[in-house]
Structures are given as C-alpha cells and as structure tokens.
Amino acid sequence: MMSFQIITIGTSLGGFYALKTLLGVLPQNFPLPVAVVQHRSAEESDIFAPLLASHLQLPVLEVEDKQEIEGGRIYVCPANYHLLVERSHFALSTDAPVLHARPAIDVLFESAADSFGEGVVGILLTGMSRDGSAGLRKIKEKGGYTVVQDPTTAEGRTMPQSAISSMAVDRILSIDEIGPFILELCAGQRGAA
C-alpha cells in the first residue's frame, strides 16, 4: 500500500462551500497534514482560516513562513503569498502571480510533488481558472495520487474540467464523495508523531 504524507487541495470560485463539505468529513484523529490554496483577493483580511475552522473538527492554521508541517492539521495559505512545501515545513513567497493568482495552486502542487513525490495526494476543486492543472500533472508524474471534483457538481467548472482534459486523473468524484474517499485512501496510515 502507498504511504501518503500530505494532502494538498486547490480551489477558487465556490471553494469555501466545497472545502467545508470535504474537510468537514475528516475526523480529529486524521493522520495527515492538509495544505489548502484558496484563490482570494490580495486585500482580504485573515478571517478565512477562523471562518473555515468554525465548520471543521480539525484545527485550521493560516501558514506562517517556515512553519512545521504536522499531521491532523489544516494549513491554509495567507492572501497575497504563494504557499510552498519543503520537506519538514512550509515556505512562503511573493513571486509573481501564476495565471493571475497569488496564491497559485500550481505552486503548492508542484512544490509538494518535488518534496514528497509519491507521498502527495492532490485534490483540485471548483473554480473558473486553469490554475492547478499543471501542478496536478506534476503530482501524477512523480507518482502521487490525483483527485478532481466532478465538474458537473462544481460551481466553477473550468478548473476541474481543465485538469480532466489535460491528464488522466485517478478519480473524478462529486464533492460529497471526496471526503469519504480520502478517509478510505488514508486508512491505516500511521500518521503524525
């Protein structure tokens, strides 16, 4: 059985509801870290993380630079930074936007694939952008596992559709199915120390 080390999720338009649904399924003893990029405006305040947390069992943290990656936590990218994964911690950058987005999903996915290879699960959800497709391809290339929200169940179809058209994703699921599927996929993992 594959041993996953990190779950990475990217979403844009309609993302809050999708994240609430998907992450709400994960129990307090969920073993893996979950890193989330949600597209949002540069000026947005820091309410996204606490707002999301109010719907979930797992703690939600807005990432600070070089913060350790620990299992059983949901890490969300701050507005106006890119979020990158190193082996034991996160890094932030203020590099140029990618496909008009900062944070960009591609940046999270690609850095996770570089750091964890086949240990990455990449999940691309609703959105009206093409961000995330290149990153998801890279996760797959490095042996990780890819899941895309069924575009017919997504508020923004462009983003999941773009990924599906450009690669053979491992699973296409409705937003209600993704959470339970992830639980199954990661069942039996030893998880966080």
Place this chain on the structure above:
Amino acid sequence: MKNELAVSPSPSVEEIEMDLLLEGIYRQYGFDFRNYALSSLRRRIMNFARNERASTISALQDRILHDRSWLDRFLFALSVNVSAIFRDPAFYLAFRKEVVPMLRTYPFIRIWLAGVSMGEEVYSLAILLEEEGIYDRCRIYATDINEPVLKKAKEGIYPLELMQTYTSNYMKAGGLQSFSRYYTAAYDRAIFKASLRDNVVFAQHNLATDASFNEFHVILCRNVMIYFNRELQGHVHHLLYESLVMFGILGVGAKETLRFSPHEQAYDEIDKAAKLYRRVA
C-alpha cells in the same frame, strides 16, 4: 510524521544540479544562495532555465560560470519580488501610530530597508515620513543584493495601471493627502517624485555574506527572509540585531516570525499583526 519527514529521500538529479550550480556560483562569484529556501529557489531557477531556454540546470551552470553577464541575469531573476506601494496597509498604519511618535524624539533618524527589490517600500515609507513631518530628519539606506534591481528601485517608475490599487492601499495606510501628488503620469507609467529620494541612499548589500555597516533606529526587512532557510534567517536576524540601536525598531513581513532569531528574547512586541518589534536588550 516528523520522524518520517526527517529522513530525506535520496536527492533527485535536479537537486544535485541545483547544489552544484549554487556551489559553483559561490566559489566563482561569492554570491551565496546555498542557504536559500529550497522550494522557492527551485521554482525561480526552473523558471529562469525555461525562460532562457536552457534544457537542464547543468546547461545553465555552464553559461553562468563562464560568462558574468549570465550571472547578472540570474541574480536579477532571483532578486525580484512582486510587492506593491503600501503593501499590507495595516503595517504602515501601525507604523504611523506606534513608531512615528518614538521617532519624533530623535534629532536624526537612520533607517535601513534591507532587500528593497523594486523599491516599493522606499517610496511608501518616504511618503509616510514626509506626511508626518520628519522626513527631513531621516536618512534611509535602501539595500539589495542586486545592482540592476537597485537601479530600478532608484528610478521609481511603476506601471500606471497599478496606481488605482496603490491609491487604495495608501488611503488604508492612513494617507493624509491626495496620492496623485506623489507621482507624475507619463504614457502608461507613473514616475514617483524625485524629492522622495532626497534622503535615500541606495547601496548594494548582501544579507547572506556582508557585515553590518551602521547602527539604525529602524530596520525593515519584510518578505525578504521568507526566501531563506531557517539557518540563514538566524544569521540575518543576528546581523539585524547587531545593526539596531537600543530601543530601535524592527519590522518583518506579515507572515514572518522572530522564532528563528537567536535574539527573539531581546525584542518587545509593539504591534502583533504588523510584526513591529522594539529592541530592549
């Protein structure tokens, strides 16, 4: 999890190439990127290789080590951050409220902006200090690792289309005037008033390898150390600490911490959200 992560898988060819490139640049030219954060550095190097149509990092290394002009292009690609005038308006608002009153007590104020990239912070701070009536007493040292980037910072020219955002930032940052008085629009560009640079010294300085060069009342180093690993962050924090007068002010980026500073205990927090600290020991 932590234990699993601590065991690094064997490095990829790409990682080996990156190590060799950075080692080569250090030994040939003295620029030390070996302790930069791996993930963001990798991204920048790969983007640079793609833009320059180098098929591998090794091909890039061949060019850079044998031709200084390639090093300059590489440095430029590695030192550009995409910031904004009055990025994080709340920071400047806190600076006005909490820091300016302290600065008023000094007859002469030395400020170091470390890692200014394209200079957005230089103009933001100069405007703020002018509006608070203390700019004439200030000398701002604006440093960056890269000379061509500094030249851009000195020009103070930004795309006109950004002025709407910058004006909004300025207002949220507590701006007291009409923002348009600080720049002249020409074609599709905005050129900031030269008088804003009257008390600014632009100088090349490498945080990774150069020493402290003065004592300052204020040091701002925002969103620069995010590109460094923890070890280099610790080194730079020591440099900044050494360069601050007692009761001097340190400002870092909104998502940075002093956790990796060997002098964390020597600072009092002035404003938690704005990441403004005061040296007290």
